[in-house]
Amino acid sequence: MTIVPPAPGEPRRPEGPRDPGDAWVVTDDGARYWGRFGAAGLLAVDPRRGVLLQHRVAWSHHGDTWGLPGGARHEGESACDGALRESAEEAGVPGDAVRPRLISVYDIGGWSYSTLVADVTTPFEPVISDPESRELAWVPVDEVESYLLxxxxxxxxxxxxxxxxxxxxxxxxxxxxxxSVPDGWWRDRAGATAKLRDALAALAERGVDASALDLPESTWFPELVLVVEGKARALADDPAGAVRVVRADAAGDDAIVAAAQDLRAEGRSVIAVTSDRELSERLERSEASVRPVSWLRGQL
Incomplete structure (x- = not known):
């Protein structure tokens, strides 16, 4: 593959210095792909309005078609960060208004495009904030294929x-x-549980490999629910909101099963983490799959 800069007729954000990632990758067969370090885009999903699409300006690559707000990744930038940055620059998408759900990667070897699928948690109106967008629109899922994509x-x-x-x-x-680990947790149950909460928050940020969840694609960002009981009920909520803390009023097992059942009722696919045999059987009867503690330790 060969790296080439933009042609004179292909302007890319004239303001400010150009990022080293803003260059074409040309394959041996002459195909051109934008982004020296790959590219990323955001598929924002709103439960009421559909998905956010960008009508590309005529001078852009495959101009006058509809696609996702996105672009070249910066050197060392994660796919998630790149998609959020580009969508903010091109469509005014607030980073705190969406919650990542999965990353799908198209990789041809030497170049890749990563699609971040994210759920809209706070409704917003997109804004044309750079020259690459001709129009931005929320499109119902059933109507996407009627557009020139x-x-x-x-x-x-x-x-x-x-x-x-x-x-x-x-x-x-x-x-x-x-x-599960004899590290003195019994001397400070709340403190030990806080460490687990923080480790789960870090996992929420980087995501879980799809193979570990028996799901397709690349990386998923599952909703994380931590059920605490006894003295650990004093645990504070996750400051970043990435982990939802559920405090059991009585038996912890009952609260865990109830949390799994509530999520199943919302249409979620639920994985419960416990090595307790009796609890595992109850969870499986509630149509949740179960992973042992060692599985979670491996993810953390």
Whole structure:
């Protein structure tokens, strides 16, 4: 592959210095792909309005088609950060208004495009904030294919659409996980549980490999629910809001099963983490899959 800068007729954000990632990658067969370090885009999903699409200006690559706000990644930038930055620059998407759900990667070897699928948590109106957007629109899922789509997005859309109903969640038995390692946790149950909460928050930020969840694609960001009991009920909520803390009023096992059942009722695919045999059987009867504590330790 060869790296070439933009042609004179292909302007890219004239303001400020150009990023080293803003260059074309040209394959041996002459195909051109934007982004020296790959590219990333955001598929924002609003439960009421559909998905956010960008009508590309005529001078852009595959101009006058509809696709996702996105662009070249910076050197060392994660796919998630790149998609959020580009969508903010091109469509005014507030980073705190969406919650990542999964990353789908198209990789040809030497270049890749990563699609971040994210759920809208706070409704917002997109804003044309740079020269690359001709129009921005919320498009109902059933109407996307009626638009003239960017070829890359058109090829990936059937696969991405099939994943939209998949919403994984992890329900963690805090007492069982904390008690699995003899590190003195019994002297400070709340403190040990706080460490687990913070480790889960870090996992929420980097995501879980799809193979570990028995799901397709690359990386998923499941909803994380930490069920605490006893003295650990004093645990504070996660400051970043990435982990939802559920405090058991009575038996911890009952609260864990109830949390799993509530998520299943919302259409979530639930993985519960515990090594307690009796609790595992109850969870499986509630149509949750179960992973042992050692599985979660491996993810953390």
């Amino acid at each position: 960017h070829p890359g997005f058109a090829a990936s859309w059937p696969r991405l659409r099939g994943l939209l109903p998949v919403r994984p969640a992890l329900v963690v038995d805090a007492a069982n996980v904390v008690g």
